[in-house]
Amino acid sequence: MRWAGGLMLLSGTSTQALAGVTDDPAALLDEWAALTGGDPSRPWVRRFAEDGASQVHDWLQDLGLDLSLTDARDPGASALRVHVPDGGGPALAEALLAAGDPADILLETEVVGLIFTESGRCVGVAVQDAAGAGWLRAGAVILATGGFSRDLDRVAWANPELPLDKLAFAGAPWTDGKGHGLLEAAGAAWQNPRAMGIYAHGVADPRAPGEELTVAHLDAAMWVNRDGRRFFGENHAGSFAAGPALLRQPEQQGWALVDDALWNRMGLVDAMPLEAEPVPHLPDLVDAGRVLEAEDPAALALALLMDHRAITGEIDAWNVAFDEDAPDRLRGSPPPAALSAGPWRALPLQAALSKSFGGIAVEVDGRVVDAAGAPLPGLFAAGELTGMAGGSLVGDRGFTGSLSAVLLSGRVAGDRAAAEALD
């Protein structure tokens, strides 16, 4: 959370009303299937749509956070719904820490096992820290260890069609699925594990193959596939529609084409902001052979072994839409700038596993359930471990701003666990 931008999808909030945005949970539920492939009649989807404003938005305001609306929206969304706190993910994390008692928080302490009574009730956790192994007794246990996008064995099991050799990572380093393993061993069921959030808004980091490097303004570039054809509305570069779209292209390849003016406006942003190494400059990517350069689009097409007529045709159509302020075929709105003067560059788009939208199955009150739907006594789960909330929010597509679902599922599980906790 501390590394996150802090984007949160919420509907029917006072922040939306103040900004003049007309929206309510019913509108969100109406378009949920089109946005995510999810089933709006599922209890967790309804709860997320209906309770997000009071349980997340208003609660965060009560904790002192200042929320505003961003212009991020997934393809097809009818309203601006993605909120961000002033200070982003770090501010969210600070607000949560400030709301708790620091004495109750053990850092650098890894949960390595769950402890059960003979009757099968979870009553604590086995832990490991620098001093050694130990255990903590608890009236109830809520696991919230994050996603599993770096656990490639599980990713392959969950979604055998994914071409793992074409994917980098964009999730946090600890999204290793160990928490899932603990719950699996305890008998927990999975929900919709194949729902992975796959980004495509960056190029591979030359310093660390397998890591993702995000590139600002890639949404202003023109994306083409191996045939030299545009294949995606680039204004949705940051959405979870982009990764699957890239993976559907011939040889699962695509490039972002930029002219010199756009190239000079681009900056690079590390996917992992706490990375110790400095961010490489764009020319370093050229030096590393990741970016191809040419004087004109036809030469660039030649270097990429593409049909130059396709590329020049796409650029002409792009510029006509820009000149005439006309809706672009894929973006829906006119391109933000004409593509004109060289040198031209092609950046290879990199698909990256970023979020788990499926996970451990939990009841709508956060209780972990087995394959028969029976709750495992004393055991709760929340956050990305549960596919953000309940493992069944989405169908085959993620959505922008799932931190709101993470927070809601944590609050829900906390309420119920507190009510059920043993003395």
Ligand SMILES: Cc1cc2nc3c(=O)[nH]c(=O)nc-3n(C[C@H](O)[C@H](O)[C@H](O)COP(=O)(O)OP(=O)(O)OC[C@H]3O[C@@H](n4cnc5c(N)ncnc54)[C@H](O)[C@@H]3O)c2cc1C
């Ligand atoms: C760079 C970046 C930017 C992002 N931006 C956004 C954004 O703007 N909006 C959005 O919705 N999402 C964003 N995300 C994703 C978002 O951060 C996660 O989905 C979200 O933080 C998940 O929350 P969580 O509490 O479930 O898990 P996490 O935030 O991943 O926290 C899990 C915690 O559990 C700890 N842990 C793991 N295993 C154990 C163990 N065995 N014992 C003890 N502790 C353990 C980890 O150290 C970590 O502190 C971003 C992610 C990254 C990496």
